[in-house]
Amino acid sequence: MLSEFKAFIARGNVLDLAVGVIIGAAFGKIVSSLTDDVIMPAISTLTGGIDFSQKYVLLGAIPADYKGEMTYAALKAAGVAMLGYGAFITAIINFLILAFAIFLIVRQANKLMPPPAAAPVGPSEVELLAEIRDALKK
Template structure:
């Protein structure tokens, strides 16, 4: 069983997948930083100073023991207040769209660089179904 596991791990596909997951996770962090640190501040300036990361809707009441700011999303979340954090959701959607677009561009470029697979030779054309049925009919008539 150990030998089978070694054979499985040594296959190129498994190693390629592992490398892809690791690189993908690192790339995801880069895209998150791009969105959070570069794009969202610019979008905030264009929309009149809106900071999307702190946009939320309270669904419940703030506990009496809470001493922080009632507009601090992170502190309210830590305190367990029920909220809809639509700003975080917008940021996550933008992260996804950027990541998906970059992956699309990478795959498109990789497809251009990959050699084209040779086309399979066309199958020799034989008689059509109608011709075969006609031959069978004629053979049955002769019998």
């Protein structure tokens, strides 16, 4: 069983996949930071100081004994039922940035790849059908 595992791990595509997952996770953290620390504050400034991370709709009652802040994070930690649409908007922006970055990487990689070899030229369908017809006539 150990030798099978070694053979499995030694295959190049498994190692490539592992490297891709690790780099993807790190890249995701970079994009999250870009969104949370650069883009969303800029959008907040442009919209008059709206902090999207604090936009939510209460779905349930706040406990009577709750004395904390009325922020999304504090209410969420207290277990209050909410729709955090601001966090959702931030996640959508995160996704769009990440998807666009991946699109650019794949697009560039496709440009660097050699074009596929042309298919061998052979007789066309019409020529093949004509040959079959002629063979059947004989």
